[in-house]
Amino acid sequence: MLERLILEQGYKGEAGRLARLESIDYEKITVLRIEFQNLLKINHLFVLTNLKELSLKFNKLDKIENIEMLTKLVSLDLSFNFIEKIDNLNTLTNLETLSLYNNQIESLENLDMLENLLILSVGNNRINALDGIARLRFLKKLRALNLEGNPITVDTDRVALFRIYVSAVLPDLKYYNYVYISKEERQKGLEVFKDEIAQIEEDQSEEIKERLRVEQVLADQIRLSSCFVEFLNEHQLFESMFLSDENGKILRLIGDEAEELINDYKKEIFELTQQIYTTGLQKHESRLQEIELFQQKVNATKKKTQKEGIEIVEKFLESTKVIFDEVKVILSQLNNDDVSVDDENGAINEYDTIRSSFHFLADKLWHNLMASEMKLFECIETAISDFKQVVDALLNEFIEYAQAIFVQMRNAEINFSGALHETVARYITMKAVVSEEDTVAAELQECFEDKSNIGKFILASREHHILVIDTREERLITRGRSWANELIAKMQSDEIDRNRAKIVEINSFLEKQRERFENLQGEAEKTN
Numbered sequence: 001m002l003e004r005l006i007l008e009q010g011y012k013g014e015a016g017r018l019a020r021l022e023s024i025d026y027e028k029i030t031v032l033r034i035e036f037q038n039l040l041k042i043n044h045l046f047v048l049t050n051l052k053e054l055s056l057k058f059n060k061l062d063k064i065e066n067i068e069m070l071t072k073l074v075s076l077d078l079s080f081n082f083i084e085k086i087d088n089l090n091t092l093t094n095l096e097t098l099s100l101y102n103n104q105i106e107s108l109e110n111l112d113m114l115e116n117l118l119i120l121s122v123g124n125n126r127i128n129a130l131d132g133i134a135r136l137r138f139l140k141k142l143r144a145l146n147l148e149g150n151p152i153t154v155d156t157d158r159v160a161l162f163r164i165y166v167s168a169v170l171p172d173l174k175y176y177n178y179v180y181i182s183k184e185e186r187q188k189g190l191e192v193f194k195d196e197i198a199q200i201e202e203d204q205s206e207e208i209k210e211r212l213r214v215e216q217v218l219a220d221q222i223r224l225s226s227c228f229v230e231f232l233n234e235h236q237l238f239e240s241m242f243l244s245d246e247n248g249k250i251l252r253l254i255g256d257e258a259e260e261l262i263n264d265y266k267k268e269i270f271e272l273t274q275q276i277y278t279t280g281l282q283k284h285e286s287r288l289q290e291i292e293l294f295q296q297k298v299n300a301t302k303k304k305t306q307k308e309g310i311e312i313v314e315k316f317l318e319s320t321k322v323i324f325d326e327v328k329v330i331l332s333q334l335n336n337d338d339v340s341v342d343d344e345n346g347a348i349n350e351y352d353t354i355r356s357s358f359h360f361l362a363d364k365l366w367h368n369l370m371a372s373e374m375k376l377f378e379c380i381e382t383a384i385s386d387f388k389q390v391v392d393a394l395l396n397e398f399i400e401y402a403q404a405i406f407v408q409m410r411n412a413e414i415n416f417s418g419a420l421h422e423t424v425a426r427y428i429t430m431k432a433v434v435s436e437e438d439t440v441a442a443e444l445q446e447c448f449e450d451k452s453n454i455g456k457f458i459l460a461s462r463e464h465h466i467l468v469i470d471t472r473e474e475r476l477i478t479r480g481r482s483w484a485n486e487l488i489a490k491m492q493s494d495e496i497d498r499n500r501a502k503i504v505e506i507n508s509f510l511e512k513q514r515e516r517f518e519n520l521q522g523e524a525e526k527t528n
Contacts, residue, residue, distance in 0.1 A: 042066045064088050086110050108132025124149035134200045144175040164189035228476050229280035238269045241465045248461040253441040254427045265416040272409050276402050283398040294387045305376045316365045323358050327520050369506045377499045388488045395480050406473040417462040424454050
């Protein structure tokens with residue numbers, strides 16, 4: 001059914017016939033309407049990873065499911081179904097329009113993560129309480145809300161009161177039930193529901209702080225990710241080493257001596273990660289400066305070429321204006337009934353000469369513009385190639401620096417595990433000497449029977465820590481290389497697109513000029 005609907009909606013006539021001969025590229029589908037299909041369950045949409053608009057209205061759906069992966073959705077229409085609960089929408093953070101009109105929903109819930117939502121329609125449902133309205137305060141971009149047709153809005157004694165409540169509780173809302181919210185309504189609501197709003201603000205204050213903290217963390221991650229030093233600004237790397245280190249947890253059971261070693265090791269790792277972190281930020285700025293400098297040079301070259309092209313075209317248009325005027329005079333003579341045979345032959349010869357001159361100028365213009373464009377294209381291609389070397393050099397410099405630090409981390413791990421081995425062995429020996437084996441944690445009892453078990457714990461823990469360090473090093477290198485390759489690939493792709501568009505523009509311009517010339521005869525005939 002999915003394939004049939006895509007073909008029906010996206011391709012018509014001959015295009016549809018040809019499309020049926022090939023497999024559908026689901027990643028290119030951005031709009032889909034599955035309407036009036038008696039659909040009972042949402043399935044198989046996970047292949048539409050780039051879907052932006054989805055309509056599932058007029059079906060028989062009773063729950064929202066299996067659309068969590070459609071994270072690029074901007075518009076979702078689930079109107080006229082049998083949905084009882086708002087659910088499974090938290091991942092659709094790009095949603096701007098959501099319609100749940102005419103369902104069986106009893107409460108507003110699970111919507112407060114849709115931070116980009118502009119329009120929300122939940123009209124003609126079974127909502128009969130104020131619960132959930134306050135949660136919409138988290139939707140700072142929400143501008144239009146429709147609850148018309150719900151029990152809470154049908155009761156004539158409560159309609160006006162509920163309207164000013166919504167106006168006051170949602171200060172960013174502009175339209176409620178399709179009607180603009182006036183300043184007077186909002187002010188009245190603030191006065192009437194002053195205590196309720198104060199309570200809502202108090203209840204949500206901690207959550208707001210937590211959300212702001214999470215937003216800041218995410219923003220930092222994005223910023224640091226562009227520098228390839230995400231999760232290296234604090235103790236994240238060290239913490240990840242011990243997070244799932246079961247053998248390390250057993251070794252820590254000896255108490256304060258182990259914790260003292262771990263704290264010293266933590267400080268050492270932090271100092272090393274800080275070196276990568278601060279250098280990463282500095283190198284990122286250097287790369288940005290190089291990119292900006294490159295763009296400035298390319299733009300300057302483009303402007304210079306554009307200026308030269310404009311001058312060439314203007315000269316051509318000046319010449320063609322003279323030619324067009326001459327042609328109009330000649331055609332006027334030819335269309336004159338009183339023209340003699342000799343004059344007519346002379347005019348025809350003159351027209352042919354001017355026509356040849358025009359096409360010569362047009363061909364010359366084409367060659368000049370194409371030569372200029374190809375020169376620009378080759379110049380930019382060379383500049384991109386040179387820029388790639390600059391970027392690679394900057395990136396390699398940072399990667400080599402980071403690799404040297406990661407080597408120090410591995411050495412620090414070896415020293416730490418060696419010191420911990422000695423400490424645990426000494427601890428076990430002392431406990432055995434004073435016959436206090438029963439005071440030692442059960443997980444360490446086997447070390448009394450065979451002290452080589454200590455080495456096994458140490459080795460497993462060290463291998464785990466080294467793996468974490470190696471993985472983070474590989475992540476930095478891989479992401480750095482990928483960024484550089486993607487940057488250059490995009491520059492090359494953009495330049496190819498620009499070049500092709502320019503060639504089309506040149507050909508289109510000259511085609512129109514030739515059409516203008518050929519149309520002169522028809523215009524002369526109409527005039528006469």
